[in-house]
Amino acid sequence: MEITGEILNIIYKNEINSYMIADMQTEEELITIVGYLPFVNIGDTLKLIGKYVEHKEYGRQFKINTFEKLMPKTLEALEIYLANGNIKGIGEAIAKRIIKKFGEETIHIFKYEPKRLAEVRGISEKKAIEIAESFIENWEVWQIVGFLDKFGIGAEHAKKVYDLFGTKAIEEIESNPYILIDIARGVNFKQIDQMALELGMNYDNDKRISSGIKYSLIKSTYNGHTCVQKDNLIEFVINLLDVTTENVENGLINLQVKDEIVIEKREDNKYVYLYEFYKTEEEIALRIKILQKAKNVKKITNFKSELKKLEQQVKIELSKKQKEALELVNNNNVAIITGGPGTGKTTIIKNIIDMYEGKGKKVVLAAPTGRAAKRMTEMTQKEASTLHRLLEIGKIDEDSFYKNTNNYEGTPINADVIIVDEVSMVDMFLINYLLKCIYKGTKLVLVGDVDQLPSVGPGSVLKDLINSRRN
Numbered sequence: 001m002e003i004t005g006e007i008l009n010i011i012y013k014n015e016i017n018s019y020m021i022a023d024m025q026t027e028e029e030l031i032t033i034v035g036y037l038p039f040v041n042i043g044d045t046l047k048l049i050g051k052y053v054e055h056k057e058y059g060r061q062f063k064i065n066t067f068e069k070l071m072p073k074t075l076e077a078l079e080i081y082l083a084n085g086n087i088k089g090i091g092e093a094i095a096k097r098i099i100k101k102f103g104e105e106t107i108h109i110f111k112y113e114p115k116r117l118a119e120v121r122g123i124s125e126k127k128a129i130e131i132a133e134s135f136i137e138n139w140e141v142w143q144i145v146g147f148l149d150k151f152g153i154g155a156e157h158a159k160k161v162y163d164l165f166g167t168k169a170i171e172e173i174e175s176n177p178y179i180l181i182d183i184a185r186g187v188n189f190k191q192i193d194q195m196a197l198e199l200g201m202n203y204d205n206d207k208r209i210s211s212g213i214k215y216s217l218i219k220s221t222y223n224g225h226t227c228v229q230k231d232n233l234i235e236f237v238i239n240l241l242d243v244t245t246e247n248v249e250n251g252l253i254n255l256q257v258k259d260e261i262v263i264e265k266r267e268d269n270k271y272v273y274l275y276e277f278y279k280t281e282e283e284i285a286l287r288i289k290i291l292q293k294a295k296n297v298k299k300i301t302n303f304k305s306e307l308k309k310l311e312q313q314v315k316i317e318l319s320k321k322q323k324e325a326l327e328l329v330n331n332n333n334v335a336i337i338t339g340g341p342g343t344g345k346t347t348i349i350k351n352i353i354d355m356y357e358g359k360g361k362k363v364v365l366a367a368p369t370g371r372a373a374k375r376m377t378e379m380t381q382k383e384a385s386t387l388h389r390l391l392e393i394g395k396i397d398e399d400s401f402y403k404n405t406n407n408y409e410g411t412p413i414n415a416d417v418i419i420v421d422e423v424s425m426v427d428m429f430l431i432n433y434l435l436k437c438i439y440k441g442t443k444l445v446l447v448g449d450v451d452q453l454p455s456v457g458p459g460s461v462l463k464d465l466i467n468s469r470r471n
Contacts, residue, residue, distance in 0.1 A: 003062060004047045004070070005031070006077055007040060018158075024048075024062075035064025038158045039142045043080030045070040066149050069142040071107060075099050078106060088134040089127055097121060110135045137167055144169050153180060153187055174199065178211035181218070189215045193241075204243055209251035212241045214260065217274050221458040226277045226428060230263065230270040277458065280432050284461075287435035292334045294440040298416050300359055303330050310355055322348055326355065329417075329445055336423075336465060337447045345447055346379045349419055352445060353382055361416035366390045368430070368455075372422040387420070391433055413437050423448035427457030 005026035012021040018038035024031055024046070033048060040046065050064040072078040083095035090098070097120045102109050109116050114132030118125040145158045147170050153161075161183060165172045173180060177196045180187050193208070201208055216236050220228045228236075234248045241247075252272065255261040262278040264271050273281075300306055307326060311317060318326070325348045329335045337348055353363050365384035367373040376384035387393075392411065418438065420426070423446045426434075438444060450463045 001051050002047065002049050003031075005045070006072070006080075007042050007044045007046065010042060031062050032058065032060070033062045033064060035067070036158075037064065037067060038145065038162070039086075039138075040067075040069070041081075041084040041086050043072070043077060043082075043084045045072050045077055045081075066145075068146060075103060075106075082106075082135075086138050087131060089123075089131045090134075094120070094122055140167050147173070148180075153183075157183060176207060178207055181211050181215050187215075189240075203241065204247050206251065206254060208241065209237075209243060209247050210255055210260075212237050212243075213248065213251050213255060214274065216240060217261070217272065221274075221277070224427075224454055224458055224460060226281060226458045227264070227271040227273040230272050233272050277428070280428050281459075284428060284432050284435060287432070288334055288465075290440065291435070291438060291442075291444060292332065294333055296331070296333055297441040298333075298356070298361060298443050300330055300355065303327060306355065306359075310351060310358070314351070314354060316347070318347070318351065319344065322351070326351055329443065332443075333441070334444050335446070336462070337445060338449060338462070338466060340449055340451065345421075345449075349376075349421070349445075349447060350380055352417065352419060353380060356417050356443075362414065363417045363419065364390070364413060364415035365419050365421070367421045368425040369422070372425070376421045384421070387426070387430055387434060391437055393433070411437060412439050413442070415442055417443040417445065419445040419447060421447045422452065423462040424450055424452045424460075425455050426461050427455035428459030428461055429457060430455075431459075431461045 003024075003026055005024040007022050008025050008030070009023040010020060011023065011032070013019070018036055018040075019034075020037040020040065021032065021034050022037070022040075024033050035048075035050065037046075047068040047070055048062065048064050049066045050062055053061055053063045055061050072081050079095050079099045082090050082098060083092045085091075098117065099106060101120050102116075110132050114129055115125060117123050117128035117131055123131065144162055148158055148161060161169050161173075161180075164183065174195075177192045177199070180192055181189065189212075193212075196208060197203075213233070216233060217228060230252075234245060234252075237243070237248045237251075238245065252261065252263065256263060260275050262273045262275055264273065264278070307318075307323065322344050325335075325337050329337075329352055337345055339345055349365075353365075356363050363382070365373075365376055365380065365382055366387050367376050367384055368387050370386055373384040373386050390413065420434070423431075425448075435444075446462065446465070448462045450460075450466065454460065
């Protein structure tokens with residue numbers, strides 16, 4: 001469905017990915033629109049493609065799939081557009097004077113006779129040129145959205161592309177369409193590849209081969225994998241690009257030399273990683289070792305007698321396995337509590353809280369999703385937060401975060417004991433960031449069931465940690 005209207009009010013805007021909730025005035029009505037709208041401000045006239053949805057709390061809304069920015073149709077709308085703060089050097093007063101002076105010719109003046117803007121009081125000839133350049137740049141920027149849409153890349157990534165390449169984005173992409181693969185998840189590789197071939201790219205071009213390999217590795221991460229067996233990867237890329245084994249082998253060598261991939265030999269097989277995935281796995285292993293080997297400063301002395309006191313206080317008799325789990329937590333800085341439904345994991349968590357808080361220690365609870373955190377709160381009667389909230393990941397561009405976890409230094413968590421539930425749903429990047437935010441000496445307790453929901457992102461963290469059988 002297609003609608004056209006003017007943005008009258010912005011209710012909410014995410015400054016990182018440009019997700020927006022706004023009021024739009026169409027010819028028929030005032031409606032609430034929701035979706036990714038980079039480079040859009042109050043006063044802009046938009047043509048939207050999407051559909052009406054019914055929000056259970058806020059009612060009828062128009063959900064945006066794609067959009068196109070239009071030139072304002074009236075002088076009033078053009079004045080609002082000029083005054084919305086997007087064009088350097090123009091405020092409300094200057095915008096009013098420009099419209100009053102040039103009227104219907106205003107856009108023509110900006111584009112073709114910019115020096116005439118100096119006829120307006122308050123604008124010098126130098127400032128006139130600067131204002132006109134800002135107007136043209138501002139107007140060109142939004143075209144990136146429509147251009148990227150042809151390749152299956154949504155508006156939420158358009159700002160990132162612009163931040164990287166500026167107004168030369170379209171020119172850069174046309175010279176090497178494959179750069180889009182490194183920018184955004186979920187790109188349509190076949191469309192990008194087709195464009196490159198139409199622009200004269202050879203089938204065996206090094207850029208094409210390298211991009212095909214990286215795309216294939218990225219695609220495997222959608223299924224939770226962090227690496228791919230080399231022989232399987234070669235076969236997939238041959239079918240994807242219609243090239244030879246030799247082409248792919250050479251591509252792998254080139255990427256390895258540039259540190260974009262890592263090839264690791266295990267027994268009789270070789271596995272290929274994207275570089276950042278390999279380094280993240282290394283980081284996780286290193287940080288867990290550092291935590292585990294740190295001095296056990298939070299250990300409770302006279303543990304067995306303290307455990308008996310606890311059982312009397314809470315009026316519950318723990319099973320042998322539950323006591324062993326509590327002792328495991330006390331004797332180690334990193335511990336995993338695992339088991340299926342009904343095996344007593346929640347009871348263990350409650351007792352960890354009671355035991356350490358009884359000794360004046362601070363215990364922090366977290367889970368990977370809002371629902372899991374809420375359930376943890378209900379079961380323990382102690383507030384639990386999502387990992388994203390605990391780690392303040394909402395303040396970070398998540399797409400960049402997940403590609404470059406090792407570049408981020410987290411804020412240390414103020415806690416003596418951190419308990420994370422439903423760890424089967426935690427991916428490698430999130431666990432790595434969590435580990436970076438834990439002081440040496442803090443106890444980390446990971447709770448979960450490997451047969452429950454897996455992570456959406458790459459890596460089977462809980463399963464791999466259990467299977468490592470390291471102490």
